[in-house]
Amino acid sequence: MTASHHSPSHPAADCPVLCVTLNPALDLSIGLDSLTLGTVNRARSHHLEAAGKGINVARVLATLGHPVTLSGFLGADNQADFTVAFADWGLVDAFERVAGATRINVKLGEASGRVTDVNGTGMRVDEDALARLEARIDDWIDCQQAEGNLPRCAVVIAGSLPPGISHAQLAALVSRVRERHVACWLDTSGAALEAGLAVPPTAVKPNEQELALWAGEPLDSDAARERALRRLIDHGIEQALISAGPEGVLWASPGAAMLRARPPRMQVVSTVCAGDTLLAAMLHGVLCQPDASPEDRKRILRHATALSAEAVTHPGPGNPRATTLKTLQQHTSIETLASADVETAGEPRQ
Numbered sequence: 001m002t003a004s005h006h007s008p009s010h011p012a013a014d015c016p017v018l019c020v021t022l023n024p025a026l027d028l029s030i031g032l033d034s035l036t037l038g039t040v041n042r043a044r045s046h047h048l049e050a051a052g053k054g055i056n057v058a059r060v061l062a063t064l065g066h067p068v069t070l071s072g073f074l075g076a077d078n079q080a081d082f083t084v085a086f087a088d089w090g091l092v093d094a095f096e097r098v099a100g101a102t103r104i105n106v107k108l109g110e111a112s113g114r115v116t117d118v119n120g121t122g123m124r125v126d127e128d129a130l131a132r133l134e135a136r137i138d139d140w141i142d143c144q145q146a147e148g149n150l151p152r153c154a155v156v157i158a159g160s161l162p163p164g165i166s167h168a169q170l171a172a173l174v175s176r177v178r179e180r181h182v183a184c185w186l187d188t189s190g191a192a193l194e195a196g197l198a199v200p201p202t203a204v205k206p207n208e209q210e211l212a213l214w215a216g217e218p219l220d221s222d223a224a225r226e227r228a229l230r231r232l233i234d235h236g237i238e239q240a241l242i243s244a245g246p247e248g249v250l251w252a253s254p255g256a257a258m259l260r261a262r263p264p265r266m267q268v269v270s271t272v273c274a275g276d277t278l279l280a281a282m283l284h285g286v287l288c289q290p291d292a293s294p295e296d297r298k299r300i301l302r303h304a305t306a307l308s309a310e311a312v313t314h315p316g317p318g319n320p321r322a323t324t325l326k327t328l329q330q331h332t333s334i335e336t337l338a339s340a341d342v343e344t345a346g347e348p349r350q
């Protein structure tokens with residue numbers, strides 16, 4: 001194998017990303033021995049951090065070396081909790097400010113690794129704020145075009161919709177990006193995902209439950225999952241991912257073999273940011289290696305799956321600089337589904 005097989009065609013520094021979080025949150029992570037409903041529970045630890053799907057994705061991408069801009073809607077009343085973190089994480093803040101305080105999402109994590117999420121609704125966003133956000137997205141794309149960064153850049157739209165933003169308006173944001181021939185990676189759920197999928201976006205990463213609604217059948221077997229992925233590809237999606245927790249990740253793209261990655265068994269501390277980490281690392285791989293060979297594709301998926309496994313060992317998104325990442329990659333197996341060709345890096349075949 002030549003060295004060029006390993007080196008990405010574009011350094012991450014040349015692949016800027018705009019991460020749009022329409023409904024960000026402060027994540028209040030509370031550690032408990034175990035949670036008992038209807039009684040007074042005593043916390044072992046607590047931690048408050050700027051979060052929301054697009055922000056978590058942005059943190060991982062920035063650590064991987066991408067220039068990252070954030071946008072979406074941020075409450076003016078508690079913005080300092082976010083702006084201090086953005087500066088620390090090296091993220092450019094292009095959030096639209098709206099009246100009120102950004103929601104707090106509570107994550108109750110038990111010693112067993114089980115997490116109970118209580119997510120807030122979010123601030124109401126009006127038409128004017130949406131129009132200002134659209135202008136910010138247009139400006140970012142204009143700037144990438146002027147700097148010659150197309151098509152090596154992408155827009156991520158991730159998370160739930162705040163009150164006041166409809167599914168149709170989300171779909172219009174996806175179209176707006178696609179009309180400019182910029183990649184749009186969409187990560188949302190329920191009716192918003194269905195509306196966004198109709199456009200279609202460039203890439204999606206639903207879990208099995210989220211995609212089941214669109215697929216119209218439960219995705220509880222490999223055959224059903226593969227059918228759903230093929231339908232996404234036929235529908236015009238270029239990167240279709242299904243994340244199935246410890247069962248691993250499935251990845252399909254037009255004209256490429258469908259792959260499945262299985263992470264090693266992990267001691268889980270918090271699964272909260274595993275999906276955001278997976279999306280970020282996959283986007284990193286695809287942006288930096290647009291002409292990936294079959295072997296490159298396996299490496300991209302292995303890295304993203306291992307990083308998302310790393311993410312479950314602590315609260316917050318995965319750390320691309322973690323010293324454990326190399327071993328996690330060695331213990332992540334990659335299977336080519338079409339030809340049932342199973343291969344595990346670093347471990348002899350049985």
Ligand SMILES: O=P(O)(O)OC[C@H]1O[C@](O)(CO)[C@@H](O)[C@@H]1O
Nearest residue numbers: 025051052053105119159160272
């Ligand atoms: O926008 P949603 O769907 O409520 O999800 C927000 C939650 O998802 C996460 O980004 C994890 O994926 C949390 O940080 C956040 O609390």
